[in-house]
Amino acid sequence: VRQGHQLILVHPHPDRERTLNGLLYEGHKIRGDESFRKPLAEGDLFRIGNEHDALITLTYHDGSGTKQDTLPPMQPIKLSDAEVTIGRMPDNTVVLPHPQVSGYHARLVREEGTYRIHDLGSTNHLYVNSQVVTNHPLKMGDEIRIGPYKLVYESTRLAQFDESKYIRLDALNLKKSGNNQVVLLNNISLSVPPRTFVALVGGSGAGKSMLLDALNGQRPAQQGTVLYNGQDYYHNLAAFSSQLGYVPQDDIVHRDLTV
Incomplete structure (x- = not known):
């Protein structure tokens, strides 16, 4: 039940004298005929079971949110050359050392104040804004995906993120x-x-x-x-x-x- 801005866990239901199997609150067993009342706090966990010993686990979140893992910062890629190559091989301008990245995966070519990106026959394809492309003119904010890497075009640089270990x-x-x-x-x-x-x-x-x-x-x-x-x-x-x-x-x- 709600009291003001606070949710209260009440057992059993106000219209019932008891529940069949009670519940578990933070590991403590509450009997089916036991009265229990507790203001809920962020992360509180309780379990409700049935006659077959199946348990449903519920975790309360108050909307304030909890800190999530964020992608670790990576050095942005400066775009100053007329041509930039991206791939796994060490002689690329930008080296992305991951098996899902081809040896020579993509090339950026400067044209008319922006860059155009070209797929160099990669195995796992080149994606811009979630679409497979073979070549594509880039505009501010475009998201490039090469294997597990996300590169965001920011005119004079590419912000880069390695999502391989930070998947939500x-x-x-x-x-x-x-x-x-x-x-x-x-x-x-x-x-x-x-x-x-x-x-x-x-x-x-x-x-x-x-x-x-x-x-x-x-x-x-x-x-x-x-x-x-x-x-x-x-x-x-x-x-x-x-x-x-x-x-x-x-x-x-x-x-x-x-x-």
């Missing part, structure tokens, strides 16, 4: 239905901050694989949004496909192969 995933209101309108994903929202290990735990048929497939784009949700570092993942699958991996439950190799 957000799911917003994911919904999906199957045959006969059976609900498979019921308005799921979650956030995975950078450098966080998350386990999805549940019984067989609970929808774990369905949710994972919605998050990784194998089987997208029918409604809702998945954000990869703040960008719409479903609309940019190609741009991020080399940065999200998927390990199936079973071997995908033919079982009868001899090698």
